[in-house]
Amino acid sequence: MTIRRERPGDREAIAAVVAAAFGSKAEADLVDAIRSSPEYIAELSLVAESRGEVIGHVMVSFTELLDGSLRHRIFHLSPLAVSPSHQRQGVGSALVEAVIVGCERNGAPFVVLEGDPRYYSRLGFEPSAPHGITIDLPAWAPPEAAQIRVLGDYDRSIRGRVVYPPAFDAVADR
Template identity: 40%
Template sequence: MCQFRPETAADHAAVEAVHRAAFPTDDEAALVAALRESDAFVPGLSIVAEADAGIVGHVLFTEVSVSGGGRTGRDAARPDAALTLAPVAVSPDRQGEGIGSRLIRHGLDACREAGYECAVLHGDPDFYSRFGFEPAAPYGFSHPFDLPDADFQVLWLTDEENDRIGGRVTYDAAFLDL
């Protein structure tokens, strides 16, 4: 059984090890380290899955800005109303147990509690649709990456439908350095 909690500084080495083991390159581990040092980092939204054996999973949500979408009202005054989910990793020996899905759900609940409007990501639509993510382009969102638009998705974290206007998503420089 796993417990989910915000990451602490004591977890950094274990989180790095999980990302290094879960991915074929060190890019995700380097991304997490760089984002921790950025203005986009929200300490309570870097979440670990902990089991008896230690840290077995991690998910990170960081702030992004959205501009040029004609936002008005609450969101025009709050550029940090949007987040991105990236990366998420589970130790290879614990994959297939639902830890990643539970981590994501726990993280999304924390994002809602923190008052964020939406989360965007690039990922497999078949996987992320189970959490409520849907294509971002119909809302007017765009991104700076050379990735398929079908993989660019959004999840609305509030019920305030009148503010659902996208725009150009700007990510922390750490994402552009990958």
Template identity: 35%
Template sequence: MSIIIRTEINSDYTQVHNVNFVAFGNREDEAKLVERIRETENFISQLSIVAEEHGEIVGHLLMSKAEIINGEKRHEVFVLAPIAVKPNNQKQGIGKQLIYEGLNRCKQLGHFIVLLIGHPSYYPKFGFKPAREYGLELIQFEVPDEVFMVCELNEGILNTIKGELKYPSAFFG
């Protein structure tokens, strides 16, 4: 199996839509979320990453800008959402490759905090930990503590940043 992990290009958009559609049970929500994020200033093209096999897009990961707000202080962070792998290609390590690539690219861009809402037994293997334990809060979505997670890409940075994660308006379209 030869999977190529690369940055999404415009001609991938239709296939990326399809990957998100089928990966999330033939529903449009995540595919439409990707499209809305692409239209905003929170979109960073290097953080829209695809997995390609034999010329076909089989996976997609998107990280985009968000903010942690604490009074007057604002810190730019990234949120991981969505990540999708076609059902027939799941359980082959494609999601893992996409996540590691995304986290590495965040570091290269000089950003060291990534947050997500995700499965509590999957994401810890990538360094994600319950975010509320670090003084981070999420009010926009009501989620259990164990699914609201943060990954610190520069050790100690979470000691200096506390506050509420604010997802951009694209997440509420």
């Protein structure tokens, strides 16, 4: 398995992997929407490839953190998907680690995400609320689903409420 940056010819393969992993087209549409938005960071859209086939994908893009009149541009991991036939082989963990390295290279003080803490806690994520960072979660999600991975350039003065960009509107209430 190799991990590399997404290339233009990967679009359909990524959409297929994301739709298969989530069992819905919404997250594949989300990937397309982020890719064509100003928040897209080409260097932080990665694929896992095995025998020439895309088997996983992860994307980190910019989102906004509002703190009163202050607006911070921060790094947000979403979505992460591994093809069902290649799950539980470390592909998801490897994608997250690789994209985190890319975030550090881009000067990110931390990365936020909304996801299952039982999975992401293994990957160095922790609840974001104690760091002063909140995410408006859907009603069904536990508060610990709002998570942060603190990186080397962490700055505790950066805090506030995460506001997703319009690309996320279609999946906002899921």
